[in-house]
Structures are given as C-alpha cells and as structure tokens.
Amino acid sequence: MSLFGAMISGVSGLNAQSQNLGVISDNISNLNTxxxxGTVGPRQTPKRSPQPTKCLMS
Known part of the structure; x- marks a missing residue:
C-alpha cells in the first residue's frame, strides 16, 4: 500500500467516526423528547482480501 492509499484509508475512517459521533450526540440530546x-449510524463491513486456502491433503 502506498503512502497516499494509507492516508485515504485514514481519512475514510475519520469521516466514518465523525458521522457516528454526530448520530450519538443527536440521540443523547433528544433522549428526553x-x-x-433514536437513529443508528451507517455501518460498513471492512473489505477484506480473499485468504488463500490451505490444502490439507498430503
């Protein structure tokens, strides 16, 4: 992974955390209304590369 790719990945994570923090703060501020x-923030599963399978036969 290049340095630029790592920076993009970090910025993406920060944006997701920022959105989730906004949802949590809205839920807390309107708790007694x-x-x-309450709302739930968007969830995304991390993209994983396929793992190579091991052959158990000898």
Missing part, C-alpha cells in the same frame, strides 16, 4: 426514536 417525547416521541423521539
């Missing part, structure tokens, strides 16, 4: 239904 009548009829308020």
């Amino acid at each position: 009548v009829g308020y239904k």
Whole structure:
C-alpha cells in the first residue's frame, strides 16, 4: 500500500467516526423528547482480501 492509499484509508475512517459521533450526540440530546426514536449510524463491513486456502491433503 502506498503512502497516499494509507492516508485515504485514514481519512475514510475519520469521516466514518465523525458521522457516528454526530448520530450519538443527536440521540443523547433528544433522549428526553417525547416521541423521539433514536437513529443508528451507517455501518460498513471492512473489505477484506480473499485468504488463500490451505490444502490439507498430503
């Protein structure tokens, strides 16, 4: 991975954390509001490269 790719990955993680922190703060600030239904932030599964399989036969 190049340095630029690592920086992009870091910025992506920071953006995701920022969005989730915003959702949490909205939920906390509206906790006592009548009829308020909490929201859940967007979730993404990390992209993983396929792992090579091991042959168990000898």
